[in-house]
Amino acid sequence: MSDVSFDQKPQKAKAGPPLLACYDSLEGSYAHAWDMLVRGAKQARAPFHTPSVATIVMQDGIAQPDIRTVVLRGCDREAQSLRFNTDTRSHKIQQIADNPQAAMHFYDAQAKLQLRLSVTLSVLDGAAREAAWAATRPMSRECYQVVQSPGTPLAAPSDVAFDAAATHDGEDYFTSVSAQVRSIEWLYLAAKGHRRALFDLQTDTHQWLVP
């Protein structure tokens, strides 16, 4: 059974992760959120390294959510933006073109900390895309050397084909997506009492909320 409880009432102290120093500090929580995002982009083992990105897809005139895991590749605290890499042929690229408003979800299971971000996505091109490509490792480049578009139906899984030469090492289908953060919703579960806050980056408003 999970030891994560969402009981609203403060519980008796029990063994668990130490309380975050920013527990009762709105500004401390905001700073901690960015610290975690910066670390997520830098460290493969960091809890925020693999967020979920949710976009909207139109199916028969009905807006449906679509969601997937990505690797966080960049976090620019000053610019309030994040970045992940992807294939230009992947479904999310058309979804971003149709509607750039998206959400990102981060969860640190040990700390019991969830961040929900409202973001505006944009597909990088020119020098920004080239810089992102230059920062990729050979192993990551292989993903973009696939000949068929991601999501193409296959008769057999072994039918998937890779061609480094035909795809210029994968660069032909590589791109990077920037996520401009509009708001961050913070939720920290603690036995002493949960803490929830909304940081609106557009109005520069920081506010505690009922968990």
Ligand SMILES: Cc1cc2nc3c(=O)[nH]c(=O)nc-3n(C[C@H](O)[C@H](O)[C@H](O)COP(=O)(O)O)c2cc1C
């Ligand atoms: C751990 C993990 C990391 C992933 N990282 C990425 C990534 O950085 N970029 C990406 O496009 N897809 C990544 N994927 C695959 C996506 O989750 C998704 O399956 C793929 O991008 C196709 O999504 P789409 O059809 O919505 O475009 C990752 C999947 C996992 C499980």
